[in-house]
Amino acid sequence: MLEKLILNHYEIAAVILSGIGLMNLLLQRNLIRKIIGLNIMNTAVYLLFAAKGYNAEYPPVPAGLILTGIVVTVSVTTFALALTLKLYETYGTLNIDEALMKMTLQQEELEAKIEAQEEELIS
Amino acid sequence: MIDSFAFNIPFISIFLAMIAAIITPLLPKQNRIPENLSCCVIGIIGILSAYLLYALTNSGQSLSFNFKIGNFPVPYGNELKAGPLEAVLSLFFSLSMLLSLTGNFSSTEEDIAPNRRQLFCVLVNLIMSSLLAMTYTNDIFTAYVFIEISTIAACSIVAVKESPETARAALRYLVMSLVGSGLILIVICLLYNLTGHLIMQNMHIAIQVLVSAKSYIMPLTVSLALITTGLAVKSALYPFSFWLPDAHGSSTNLSSAILSGLVLKGHIFLLIKIFYRVFGLDVIHALRMDTVIFILGLLAMIMGSVHALRQTNVKRMIAWSSVAQVGYIFLGVGLNTTAGIAAACLHIIVHACVKPMLITAAGGLSNAAGHKKGLHALMGTFYSNVWAGLGFMAGAFSMMGIPAFAGFASKLSLTMASFDHPVIVWSLAALAASSVLNALYYVPAVIVILTHNKNMNNNFSAPPPTRLYKISMTCFLALNFYLGLFCMPLLRLITRGVNVL
Numbered sequence: 001m002l003e004k005l006i007l008n009h010y011e012i013a014a015v016i017l018s019g020i021g022l023m024n025l026l027l028q029r030n031l032i033r034k035i036i037g038l039n040i041m042n043t044a045v046y047l048l049f050a051a052k053g054y055n056a057e058y059p060p061v062p063a064g065l066i067l068t069g070i071v072v073t074v075s076v077t078t079f080a081l082a083l084t085l086k087l088y089e090t091y092g093t094l095n096i097d098e099a100l101m102k103m104t105l106q107q108e109e110l111e112a113k114i115e116a117q118e119e120e121l122i123s
Numbered sequence: 124m125i126d127s128f129a130f131n132i133p134f135i136s137i138f139l140a141m142i143a144a145i146i147t148p149l150l151p152k153q154n155r156i157p158e159n160l161s162c163c164v165i166g167i168i169g170i171l172s173a174y175l176l177y178a179l180t181n182s183g184q185s186l187s188f189n190f191k192i193g194n195f196p197v198p199y200g201n202e203l204k205a206g207p208l209e210a211v212l213s214l215f216f217s218l219s220m221l222l223s224l225t226g227n228f229s230s231t232e233e234d235i236a237p238n239r240r241q242l243f244c245v246l247v248n249l250i251m252s253s254l255l256a257m258t259y260t261n262d263i264f265t266a267y268v269f270i271e272i273s274t275i276a277a278c279s280i281v282a283v284k285e286s287p288e289t290a291r292a293a294l295r296y297l298v299m300s301l302v303g304s305g306l307i308l309i310v311i312c313l314l315y316n317l318t319g320h321l322i323m324q325n326m327h328i329a330i331q332v333l334v335s336a337k338s339y340i341m342p343l344t345v346s347l348a349l350i351t352t353g354l355a356v357k358s359a360l361y362p363f364s365f366w367l368p369d370a371h372g373s374s375t376n377l378s379s380a381i382l383s384g385l386v387l388k389g390h391i392f393l394l395i396k397i398f399y400r401v402f403g404l405d406v407i408h409a410l411r412m413d414t415v416i417f418i419l420g421l422l423a424m425i426m427g428s429v430h431a432l433r434q435t436n437v438k439r440m441i442a443w444s445s446v447a448q449v450g451y452i453f454l455g456v457g458l459n460t461t462a463g464i465a466a467a468c469l470h471i472i473v474h475a476c477v478k479p480m481l482i483t484a485a486g487g488l489s490n491a492a493g494h495k496k497g498l499h500a501l502m503g504t505f506y507s508n509v510w511a512g513l514g515f516m517a518g519a520f521s522m523m524g525i526p527a528f529a530g531f532a533s534k535l536s537l538t539m540a541s542f543d544h545p546v547i548v549w550s551l552a553a554l555a556a557s558s559v560l561n562a563l564y565y566v567p568a569v570i571v572i573l574t575h576n577k578n579m580n581n582n583f584s585a586p587p588p589t590r591l592y593k594i595s596m597t598c599f600l601a602l603n604f605y606l607g608l609f610c611m612p613l614l615r616l617i618t619r620g621v622n623v624l
Contacts, residue, residue, distance in 0.1 A: 018305075018309065021305075022302070022305065025298065025301065025302055025305070026298075026302060031294065034298060038301050038305070041305050042305060042308065045305070045308050045309050045312055048309075048312050049312045049315075052312070052316040060199075061198050061199070061321075062315070065264055065315075065321075068264070068268060069267075069308065072267075072268060072271045075271075075275065076271060076274070076275065076301065076304075079275050079278070079279070079297070080294075080297055080301070083278070083282060083290060083293055083294050083297060084294065086282070086290040087290045087291060087294060090287050090290055091287075091291075096291070096294065096295070099291050100291065103287060103288060103291060106287065
């Protein structure tokens with residue numbers, strides 16, 4: 001058992017890293033940490049690809065796939081950061097729960113205003 | 124054999140949509156040129172798909188063909204595969220996209236700032252190209268790349284409307300989507316290690332060999348479970364669907380229509396291809412994934428409707444109803460027979476046509492009520508915008524499964540598909556319960572829009588529906604009745620397509 005683990009140390013590292021990345025992506029409340037989690041997860045997959053994907057007949061294929069994958073990850077990260085910036089400009093926070101709280105507060109204020117206006121109209 | 128022009132159509136249609144996305148930012152912004160270009164390109168893709176379908180059904184013996192891009196040999200090259208099912212799906216996807224674009228023209232112009240409309244057209248074209256690519260591709264890594272393109276474009280069309288909610292909704296959608304695509308990437312890596320191929324048909328042969336030798340069963344099960352989870356997150360299957368109502372409630376009507384009518388469907392069809400073409404139905408059954416999908420589908424049918432009952436915002440209600448409808452599709456996939464998958468594909472088409480109509484109609488109604496989205500505010504709006512009212516009623520009846528409306532056809536075929544199957548009691552009970560639940564929230568909504576509002580605010584007068592809106596609504600209604608009344612030839616065509624998938 002231990003021998004197998006040592007023999008496959010690349011895969012073990014990749015599994016641990018992708019687990020860390022996935023948990024960060026799911027459980028962190030801070031958006032920047034979420035995005036870092038995403039990058040860790042995808043990099044771990046590329047490590048697994050590089051370690052396991054060697055194919056004696058067609059050596060360049062996994063390298064090509066990883067290159068494409070890196071481009072995809074970079075563009076997704078950029079897009080996520082842009083959205084995070086927009087959220088920060090709107091709410092002044094990077095925490096997704098705080099943003100939700102501020103949003104519900106704003107909505108309640110708005111509804112209270114509309115109700116007050118309607119009451120004025122009726123009276 | 125089919126002629127060489129039809130042979131190139133799958134590639135040409137993907138390429139046209141991509142090229143349109145690239146040149147749209149270079150065009151002048153006046154006179155709605157970007158919008159018209161998108162409509163033209165999508166219309167051309169629809170016509171091309173119809174021609175491909177005609178050529179395939181008249182070709183005689185071989186119903187499907189593989190298209191090697193640039194004629195490169197397999198490990199370096201990239202393949203598309205087209206058959207009747209792919210052609211039918213891309214035809215209906217482009218029709219539904221075109222009608223959603225034209226139907227929501229005015230509401231898009233209200234919601235989105237003029238300097239952003241051009242970029243919005245870029246996103247629409249990108250979504251169209253990624254949908255077509257997911258439909259036609261035979262290479263699992265290409266599928267992943269286009270999944271990511273559609274993720275970015277779909278999150279952007281949610282965020283494009285300037286409102287405080289949209290940034291948060293889009294981020295939530297993005298995070299869920301990224302979890303899904305991360306899982307898909309892991310599975311592609313695992314499957315490449317196990318099989319040594321990326322072309323779906325070659326993977327299928329390798330997997331058959333592995334399964335018959337009873338080796339690597341555990342990694343195969345894990346891969347199947349992970350890729351199902353990943354695509355289920357992206358197609359809003361029930362326990363993973365909480366992002367969908369948020370994304371709908373705040374975004375502009377066109378975004379909602381594209382999101383629940385089309386983006387979800389591309390991912391579901393990709394899942395069907397992975398089940399049918401990569402693993403094969405007997406392997407899916409041996410690894411017991413069909414039962415899991417079936418149970419999740421049942422759950423989604425019931426829980427989506429239960430959640431929809433509690434909504435007061437009409438767009439959130441429609442979003443939860445989409446979750447229930449996705450459950451129907453997964454029920455068909457979970458039956459794990461050719462008939463079940465054909466019924467699921469028919470429901471994909473029906474929902475892709477009906478849900479954009481329902482959202483376009485709801486948008487017209489809430490416009491008539493002065494941009495209010497609460498269900499109570501819609502009282503009596505049928506009389507201020509009759510076209511939207513008719514569309515809403517037809518959509519609601521279709522979702523309930525009233526005969527002659529589109530939803531009836533797919534529910535009927537789902538029922539027929541589950542007859543010679545051991546789970547018939549469960550699927551019939553769930554279909555009945557879900558239809559009743561659908562009626563429980565759609566009938567009150569229809570009654571509300573039909574009730575005369577006595578204390579209607581008279582000093583507010585909504586703009587009358589434009590001619591374009593009326594034309595698209597008429598086309599939507601015609602499509603709805605066509606699917607409801609004449610679905611049997613279509614279902615036969617789909618069954619032939621599933622057989623050569």
